[in-house]
Structures are given as structure tokens and as C-alpha cells.
Amino acid sequence: MSNVYTVQWHSDSTILYTKTSDIGSARELCFYDIRNRMNSTIYTEYNPEFDVEITKIDELLFCTIQSKTENEVYLIKPNLPFPEMELIKKREKGVIAKVKIKNGIYLLVNDEKVGSSIEFHTFSDPGNQSLFTSSYKDDYIVDILTMKDKTIALVYDKSMPKLKFIGHNDDKWQELELKLGIGDYHLISTDDTTNSFLFSFSSPSQPYSKYKYNFNTSKLNVVSKTESVNPIYYKYISTKRIWAKSHDGVKIPITIVKNRAATKSNSGLILKVYGAYGAITTPSFDAQDAILLEQGYTIAYAHVRGESILGQSWYKSGRELQKEKSILDYVACAEYLIKKEYTTSELLIGYGNSAGGLIVAQATNLKPELFNTIILDHPYLDVINTMMNDTLPLTIDEYKEWGNPKNKEVYDYILKYSSYQNIIPQQYPNVLLITSYQDYQTPIWQVAKYTARLRENNLSDSEIIMLTDMNSGHIGNTTGKEWIKLFAETYSFAKEKNKNPVPNKTYK
Numbered sequence: 001m002s003n004v005y006t007v008q009w010h011s012d013s014t015i016l017y018t019k020t021s022d023i024g025s026a027r028e029l030c031f032y033d034i035r036n037r038m039n040s041t042i043y044t045e046y047n048p049e050f051d052v053e054i055t056k057i058d059e060l061l062f063c064t065i066q067s068k069t070e071n072e073v074y075l076i077k078p079n080l081p082f083p084e085m086e087l088i089k090k091r092e093k094g095v096i097a098k099v100k101i102k103n104g105i106y107l108l109v110n111d112e113k114v115g116s117s118i119e120f121h122t123f124s125d126p127g128n129q130s131l132f133t134s135s136y137k138d139d140y141i142v143d144i145l146t147m148k149d150k151t152i153a154l155v156y157d158k159s160m161p162k163l164k165f166i167g168h169n170d171d172k173w174q175e176l177e178l179k180l181g182i183g184d185y186h187l188i189s190t191d192d193t194t195n196s197f198l199f200s201f202s203s204p205s206q207p208y209s210k211y212k213y214n215f216n217t218s219k220l221n222v223v224s225k226t227e228s229v230n231p232i233y234y235k236y237i238s239t240k241r242i243w244a245k246s247h248d249g250v251k252i253p254i255t256i257v258k259n260r261a262a263t264k265s266n267s268g269l270i271l272k273v274y275g276a277y278g279a280i281t282t283p284s285f286d287a288q289d290a291i292l293l294e295q296g297y298t299i300a301y302a303h304v305r306g307e308s309i310l311g312q313s314w315y316k317s318g319r320e321l322q323k324e325k326s327i328l329d330y331v332a333c334a335e336y337l338i339k340k341e342y343t344t345s346e347l348l349i350g351y352g353n354s355a356g357g358l359i360v361a362q363a364t365n366l367k368p369e370l371f372n373t374i375i376l377d378h379p380y381l382d383v384i385n386t387m388m389n390d391t392l393p394l395t396i397d398e399y400k401e402w403g404n405p406k407n408k409e410v411y412d413y414i415l416k417y418s419s420y421q422n423i424i425p426q427q428y429p430n431v432l433l434i435t436s437y438q439d440y441q442t443p444i445w446q447v448a449k450y451t452a453r454l455r456e457n458n459l460s461d462s463e464i465i466m467l468t469d470m471n472s473g474h475i476g477n478t479t480g481k482e483w484i485k486l487f488a489e490t491y492s493f494a495k496e497k498n499k500n501p502v503p504n505k506t507y508k
Helices: 287-294 312-316 324-339 355-366 383-388 396-402 408-417 444-457 482-499
Strands: 004-009 014-020 026-033 038-044 051-057 060-066 071-076 085-089 095-101 105-111 115-121 129-134 139-146 150-157 160-167 184-191 196-203 206-214 219-225 237-245 251-259 269-273 298-302 348-353 373-377 430-436 464-469
Touching: 004 051, 014 051, 026 051, 051 095, 060 095, 071 095, 085 095, 085 105, 095 139, 105 139, 115 139, 139 184, 150 184, 160 184, 237 324, 251 287, 251 324, 269 324, 269 355, 287 298, 287 482, 298 324, 324 348, 324 355, 324 408, 348 355, 355 373, 373 482, 383 396, 383 408, 430 444, 430 482, 444 464, 464 482
Parallel strands: 269 298, 269 348, 348 373, 373 430, 430 464
Antiparallel strands: 004 014, 014 026, 026 038, 051 060, 060 071, 071 085, 095 105, 105 115, 115 129, 139 150, 150 160, 184 196, 196 206, 206 219, 237 251, 251 298
């Protein structure tokens, strides 16, 4: 077998797998009998914007046909010699369903129009659904764990991560008063015998830890924690949420992380962003960030539209023909942080990785005076040309994120914000571009031509440097000491430039 995308055992001598095409799309579910060396195709997806996956949850197999914005879920009927698919949830525009098992099938359903809900499906008739419960208006349910008498949910309540639960005979959600603050939660498992559940938590002020919460005693106990980190890197960290008003009056959440005990001041503020695919950038403990915070930097995360920190509708309002909002939100966050004196433009560092690089790069085209330095880490910079080429890996899959530029309205819209095409002669800040020779998601040629055009149009004395790793791909080199070397090179550049603002550049 070749080009395998996902694979699971169906029996002790048969497997189910999905395989990819030459351009990276997985559209076939296949069945392979190892003993008889027989291969069969069970399902073929003909919509090129969808991929097919096979997963195992407990002892049950599920097939999911999914795009960036919707999915369709099938149960693989158990105990049959040849697999049969039974529909659980039909695809519906803007609706994503996630499967959980507990004496039946629970579906966590997130709908762009109506928010989060939980459905229940029986094993005997999985296509027949009943509404178990719905979230509150401002709650976005990210994950659930189900016990015999209650369901626990990881919820973003007006952008703040919380753990809540609801009894199976109740109609109101209750919040667990954990007092852990802003950070990255993950639900792990439940134990009905002790009426408890496990979860993990990590934040800039707390390295990764596992907890057990007992409903009988209402006590939270530490199961395990990271012991290898010097407390100086997290003990004095403060994390808070503020809001900036964007161009259209919509308030954008920003997470501010600062070391209260840092001996060095005015190192600068690093404004990070991603803003695509509905990803949530709630900060967890990160060794690189911990070093920067100890050195006196403030780190801010702009939760612009295109994330889903405020629900699927927040994601929808920052993609396709609304993508410019992500960029303008980021500009608004930068302006707000300067206005409220969290930083100055001479000390502001913009940071964007991958799709976040597009936002930072175009924000710099629009308002170069806001930044002293920007770091574009394996950035996506030329949307129009990559999305026009449907022979590239991922292009067709990405239509639901960026739109299909073969449609003139979409083409004209992308052309307005695609950062490479919008470089103009003006005073640009210092720019560090990080790329890898084997990166097929944001290829090196894209970064190289952007670098060349930016240098050609830059009217200030700022430095524009392209740093290339010849041996790695999209996530960069994580082996040995290479990541430490890259980190040192990146922030040595930023530190030096913040000490000496560009002499002939206009700042805000």
C-alpha cells in the first residue's frame, strides 16, 4: 500500500484505510484483506474540497468526510466480515460534528448559525438523533467528556476558557471554580466509580500539569506536574485579557502575558497572531516564550476573526470574502496597545507564523509605521498565485478558507489583501523572514520573491533578512540544538533592532 492517509484495524486480518492522491487529497476509503491480499474501495468522495478519514473511538470505527467548514460522520457497523457504513450525521454547511462514546454516541455539534449543542444517538439506530443539550449564547464548546450522570465540557465563555458540567437530568450548565486562569485545557478521561475526571492544564504561569477533579468532594488534586522547569520562568508571570475595538466597532480579545519580576524593562512587545482555520491561540507554557518573558519582553496574542475563540461564527467572519477583517483586527490591536502605552511603535515586534504571516505582512503594508521589527515565520505571502494553481498540494482543500479565485469576485477580493501583491514603495520596518527548503505548504520560492520585492520597494534603512534552513519543512528544524540556534538568531535580531530604531523611518 502507498499514499496511506489514515489506517485502522477492522479485524485481526483486515484493515480500513484512506489514501491520498498526487495533490494530497484523501478521497477514498479502502478495505484490505491481508490473508487473501484483496483490496476493495468502500467509499469514494467526489467533492474535491472534502477529505476522508477513518478513526477508532473505544472499539468502534468511524468514517468522517470533512472539509474546513463541515463534515459528515458514519459508523462502520461492528462485527461484520465486510465493512458497511451507516450515516450518523449528514454534512451541512457550517456544521462540524465530533464523536464521543458513552452508552451510545454523543455528537458535539458546532454550527456557525446557532452555536454549540450535543446530540445523542443510540448504537442500534445511529441515524436517529435526539438533542441532549445546548450551550449558552456566549459559550463555545470545544470538547466534552460524558459520565453516567453528567457531561463535562471545555467551554470558551466570551473567549475565556472554562470547564463546565451539566447533569443528565438538569437544564443548566454549572461552572467548576478551578481558579487556574487563562491557559490551555485538555479533557482526558472520566472515572464513574470515583465520580471524577482527569484533565491537563498549561499556561505561561504554569508548566504542563495533570489534575483530577472529584465531584463528591469538590476537590481538585494534582496528579502530575512538570518538575524540570526553573520556577523563575513562570512564578512571576501574569496573564490578562483586554479588548481592542476594530475598524467596524467589533471588540477583539487580546491576551497579555508579562513577567512582573523581569529586571530588564522596555525590551519590547511581541504581538503574535494566527487568525485562520478556526485555530485558538490561547497561550500555554512555552520554553521560548518563557525565556523572552524573563528577558523583559511582553507577549500579546491578538485573537482576531478567523480564530474560533468566540465560536464558529468568529471563524466564519474572518475567512473567504471576509478575510480582510483578520488583518484590520490585527492593525487595531497594534494601535490599541500603543495608545494604551503597553508599548511604543519603536519597540513593537509583529510575529506571524504560516497563515499568521499573511496577516502580519499585510498589516505592515497598510501601517508600516506601527512596527519596528516583524518576524515572518514560514509565512503564507502570495495567496492569489497559490490559490490559482489547483495542481499544488492543499489548494483545492483551501477553497473554503480563502475562496476560489477562479471566481472573479473572489479573485478581486484576494488581490486586495494578498501581501506580496500589495508591497509598495514606502518605509518598511526591519523584517526577518524564516523559511525552509523542504516546506511544501509555504514554499521557499514564495518567501524568496517576497523578500526581493520588499527590498526593492523599501525606502528606509531597515534590514530585510531571509533565513533559510536547507534540511527542514514547514515547522522548521526541531532536532538537536537546531531550534535553539534558530531561536537565538531570531531574537538576537529583534533585540538588536529594538535597541536601535531605524533612523530614517517614520513611527507612529
